[in-house]
Amino acid sequence: MTTFEDISKEIDANTDLFIGRLREAVEIPSVSADVAHRKEVVRMINWTRSLMEQLGVLCELKPNGTQTLHDGTELELPPILFGQLGNDPNKKTLLVYGHLDVQPAEKSDGWNTEPFQLVEKDGKLFGRGSTDDKGPVLAWINAIETMQKLNVTIPVNLKFVFEGMEESGSEGLDECLKANRDFLKGVDFTCISDNYWLGRTKPCLTYGLRGVSYYTVEVSGVAQDLHSGVYGGTIYEPMNDLVWIMSQLTELDGKIKIPGLDKLVAPVTEEEKKNYEGIDFNHEEFRNDVKAHKLTRDTKHEVLMNRWRFPALSLHGIEGAFSGPGAKTVIPSKVIGKFSIRTVPNMEPKDVDVLVLKYLNDLWQQRGSPNKFRPIALQGGRCWVANHDHPNFEAGKRAIKKVFGVDPDLTREGGSIPVTLTFQELTGQNVMLLPIGSCNDMAHSQNEKIDVINYINGTKVLAAYLLELA
Ligand SMILES: *[C@@H]1O[C@H](CO)[C@@H](O)[C@H](O)[C@H]1NC(C)=O
Ligand SMILES: *[C@@H]1O[C@H](CO)[C@@H](O)[C@H](O)[C@H]1NC(C)=O
Ligand SMILES: *[C@@H]1O[C@H](CO)[C@@H](O)[C@H](O)[C@H]1NC(C)=O
Ligand SMILES: *[C@@H]1O[C@H](CO)[C@@H](O)[C@H](O)[C@H]1NC(C)=O
Ligand SMILES: [Zn+2]
Numbered sequence: 001m002t003t004f005e006d007i008s009k010e011i012d013a014n015t016d017l018f019i020g021r022l023r024e025a026v027e028i029p030s031v032s033a034d035v036a037h038r039k040e041v042v043r044m045i046n047w048t049r050s051l052m053e054q055l056g057v058l059c060e061l062k063p064n065g066t067q068t069l070h071d072g073t074e075l076e077l078p079p080i081l082f083g084q085l086g087n088d089p090n091k092k093t094l095l096v097y098g099h100l101d102v103q104p105a106e107k108s109d110g111w112n113t114e115p116f117q118l119v120e121k122d123g124k125l126f127g128r129g130s131t132d133d134k135g136p137v138l139a140w141i142n143a144i145e146t147m148q149k150l151n152v153t154i155p156v157n158l159k160f161v162f163e164g165m166e167e168s169g170s171e172g173l174d175e176c177l178k179a180n181r182d183f184l185k186g187v188d189f190t191c192i193s194d195n196y197w198l199g200r201t202k203p204c205l206t207y208g209l210r211g212v213s214y215y216t217v218e219v220s221g222v223a224q225d226l227h228s229g230v231y232g233g234t235i236y237e238p239m240n241d242l243v244w245i246m247s248q249l250t251e252l253d254g255k256i257k258i259p260g261l262d263k264l265v266a267p268v269t270e271e272e273k274k275n276y277e278g279i280d281f282n283h284e285e286f287r288n289d290v291k292a293h294k295l296t297r298d299t300k301h302e303v304l305m306n307r308w309r310f311p312a313l314s315l316h317g318i319e320g321a322f323s324g325p326g327a328k329t330v331i332p333s334k335v336i337g338k339f340s341i342r343t344v345p346n347m348e349p350k351d352v353d354v355l356v357l358k359y360l361n362d363l364w365q366q367r368g369s370p371n372k373f374r375p376i377a378l379q380g381g382r383c384w385v386a387n388h389d390h391p392n393f394e395a396g397k398r399a400i401k402k403v404f405g406v407d408p409d410l411t412r413e414g415g416s417i418p419v420t421l422t423f424q425e426l427t428g429q430n431v432m433l434l435p436i437g438s439c440n441d442m443a444h445s446q447n448e449k450i451d452v453i454n455y456i457n458g459t460k461v462l463a464a465y466l467l468e469l470a
Contacts, residue, residue, distance in 0.1 A: 155470030208412030
């Protein structure tokens with residue numbers, strides 16, 4: 001009888017093989033944002049496909065469609081890799097999502113090593129895609145391979161969706177999934193490993209993400225930019241109007257001044273508060289990491305709630321404003337202010353838009369400027385929250401306990417992973433985010449890495465999770 005202990009030992013024994021596999025993957029520069037690298041994305045998908053076929057996964061490349069580039073030319077999107085392992089009607093079915101494309105990277109960006117070579121140093125594996133998301137995708141493959149090697153029956157059917165455009169907004173994915181609804185039929189759970197631990201040492205499971213609603217506010221006054229020495233004092237200046245409007249959106253501590261917005265936010269329950277108290281997080285370290293002088297809240301649970309649980313409004317910039325060094329005495333003729341709101345349950349984007357646009361228009365009335373004013377709500381992304389008392393999360397908690405000996409923290413994130421909501425809506429079933437990388441892996445940044453212990457222990461957690469799901 002093979003025990004989890006045996007699986008764990010076998011995974012340890014294959015550490016070099018698994019690192020070698022990640023090395024091959026990192027060496028394929030599958031940068032989706034760069035048209036010149038499109039072939040590498042397809043190569044990465046093909047490479048993964050052949051690895052999966054060796055495990056007996058039935059693979060299919062789903063066509064893609066095309067992407068319209070800025071210059072109007074059409075470029076084929078990389079195909080999406082669908083896979084299926086097991087089709088036993090008596091078993092539950094797990095859907096696994098991951099992505100095989102990466103962010104751009106050049107050594108000259110400030111990398112200490114070649115980004116598309118895997119370099120092992122002090123227990124860390126440096127290379128673009130090591131943690132986002134090639135390491136986690138390979139951890140699934142490693143886990144399945146190990147179980148098969150030991151003749152351990154995988155107690156669930158598996159379906160896979162691995163895409164190559166995630167870092168470019170998952171272009172084409174929603175359409176492809178909708179066109180292949182049949183493939184998603186019968187899925188009981190979804191698991192996505194494409195985010196990070198809250199800290200460096202304690203594993204977590206993630207059950208919520210904030211959404212985002214983005215706005216632009218355009219103020220225009222005169223036909224062209226003017227000299228302030230000649231025109232200053234004679235005209236109503238668009239930038240003065242815009243800066244005044246933008247200053248009316250939040251209080252000093254970030255509290256949003258848009259009337260009615262707080263009424264959309266789901267009330268915090270006592271139960272929930274308790275969960276926040278137990279989370280392993282030091283807000284003083286969090287403050288110090290970014291060298292902030294002071295945070296807007298001074299207790300752990302309030303800081304976490306402001307990151308994950310409450311909306312936040314940020315100003316991002318002003319298009320048309322002078323921003324170079326030196327003293328330029330221009331009066332911009334037209335300026336566009338940009339801001340966004342990170343949204344939480346139960347803030348529906350359309351309700352948020354109504355309140356925001358009404359407030360902006362009211363402010364404009366109050367301002368009484370003769371200039372032209374045009375507020376616009378750009379497309380918003382919805383937030384996501386899953387029930388973490390669900391068997392999917394229970395299996396994840398037991399798997400982490402088995403490998404690390406601790407109960408994972410239940411976390412949310414302040415940012416967005418739009419596919420999460422897509423899978424929840426298309427399958428109608430629970431989705432869980434199970435990160436294996438650490439908070440300091442530098443995804444999207446220079447010197448991206450995954451720690452060997454995260455990669456190997458992550459492989460163990462995924463094997464344990466497959467066993468626990470049944
Ligand atoms: C990927 O695989 C497809 C289908 O087998 C093949 O037609 C294509 O040439 C391969 N592309 C690359 C870049 O390897
Ligand atoms: C999508 O990708 C496949 C495999 O690379 C390719 O054969 C096909 O022509 C592409 N486009 C469409 C629209 O299917
Ligand atoms: C698994 O099963 C195969 C075929 O029945 C057998 O040859 C192999 O020795 C078994 N491996 C283990 C680790 O039990
Ligand atoms: C796995 O995690 C445990 C507990 O944190 C740690 O002691 C161990 O070194 C890790 N092992 C491997 C092989 O990653
Ligand atoms: Zn990712």
